[in-house]
Amino acid sequence: MAGPALAVSVSQAGGLGFLGPGVQTHHLLTDLQEISDRVKSLQQSPPWSKIPLLPVGVGFQLWSDDQETAIAAIERYKPCAAWLYAPRDPQRDYELWSRRIRTVSAKTQIWIQIGTLAEVRELLRGQEWPDVIVVQGAEAGGHGRAHDGLGLITLLPEVDDLVAGRIPLFAAGGIADGRGASAARCLGASGVVMGTRFLASQEARISSGYQQEIVRASDGAASTTKTLVYNHLRGTTGWPTEYSPRTIINQSFIDHQQGRPFDELRELHDQALQAGDSGWGPSGRLATYAGASIGLIHEVKSAASIVHEVQGAVRKRLREEAEEKEKEEE
């Protein structure tokens, strides 16, 4: 749901926008061409104008993406960053992709996303260290660790101790405003990544029904769950067994829990798909992948205002906290 419009807007606002992984890798070429065109047509000189790279990153799901197509796209468009995730064989796939990306675009930064300490240990044993480790906590939306992940409050400082400053850490999962972003920095992150917050951006490539449900839903712990049932309903198969997606609970999940036969669920799901926007919401049946931060998201905003608000809130909070502490010490 992160397409060219969102990616360019985030970068223009002072963040780094990403194209999300596509259903088919070759869609990437169309999106990157659109980004390239959009960047060329920008009137104002943006902060990145001196960087000889396309000012966006690209996300890859290694288990499903076609490596040849991906490498060709990186060679041609030279994005700022390639975000690698969910390989079938982490040790082999991360090294191979990293080496090939560096060969075709030496300045493209390599980001690898992990959700457990064991994955970090394995990365550090390898030959090709990434430029950034994205530490994904259990509150993240969409796919994350199925069974062995916990929240950022302990995972991030434990990774911080292990990595010991050798690779910058970015925090993912449950961050939707300046509070989470500030907290992540305290826990050891140099930066944060936000997904669910941008589902409720004007530039997201998302159905209105889906987006309205992100805005409506609250109480992340009670309203979301990890389940494979929506993957099955959508016909998405092949994710490595370590992963499972967090989604907003709706009627498909409730019926599934109550033992309703899958064939019936699929029929109702497919009808909902035809119906469109009414297929999302508490009585809807469509997949509504989202993180536990939904309760912190109350309106659709421009990507730029999201970036500015989070960055501004981090600055303000840190200043206030420091002043408060100074007062306490006096």
Add this chain to the structure above:
Amino acid sequence: MAGPALAVSVSQAGGLGFLGPGVQTHHLLTDLQEISDRVKSLQQSPPWSKIPLLPVGVGFQLWSDDQETAIAAIERYKPCAAWLYAPRDPQRDYELWSRRIRTVSAKTQIWIQIGTLAEVRELLRGQEWPDVIVVQGAEAGGHGRAHDGLGLITLLPEVDDLVAGRIPLFAAGGIADGRGASAARCLGASGVVMGTRFLASQEARISSGYQQEIVRASDGAASTTKTLVYNHLRGTTGWPTEYSPRTIINQSFIDHQQGRPFDELRELHDQALQAGDSGWGPSGRLATYAGASIGLIHEVKSAASIVHEVQGAVRKRLREEAEEKEKEEE
């Protein structure tokens, strides 16, 4: 495991020490008398010397504690705070306990611990608001929400929005050093509470084998789990079904997962109990309740040094972060 020595040491160092809930409520009277004696015998004049209350808090498990004994103890010793948790009937029990505590000791602060947004909503609808809400994330050790809890990264700001400054929030679960404490403040907490970190304090009332396991274990997400099997092995029954304890995984849990009959597990557990300190550790069989912060705890320290280090680290980090941001802005 938080007895008089630990509680007084924490308070003396500038925190607020708590007596943990006892197996039997009347043990509290012995502990409070010991605290009273310790406080009287302190040589130096501590910061609390002008407060007409005993400088510690007391934890209560409402489902198991005897209310008459508890109220009599509060009336007699007037602790700074009473921490209420795990009632059978939250609406009725919190109000009743709060009213009775305020009647016998008006200045004793009432803390109520919750793990979900729904519990906060219920508290706010009630007549007797607590003085502090302790927001317990899923990383917490010992008993927490069994199924409907998530980590502090989303739960705390969502509670913060709901409470909107009307009641101070303290953060619990996964906090063991200055990073977690600083992060909790960013997320909306006025203060933090730490349990697992103090299991590895010199003053904890804990077996050496248990304490050494807290120090040894790492990777909180992989090494701990929520399970009722240790409660069953110990013969602990009666916890309301909303709760389940986080514990370090050892042989009892592994065997239980593999389907070994419970009677065999109990026999091996009881043998381990006889053996003492060797009953803890990866091949041990005894309950090792602990939070996911175990990977951040590497040595046994005095309670005073834990309090000083966390407070010092929070001050230092907030100053550094603010300076860093100022530089970025220049």
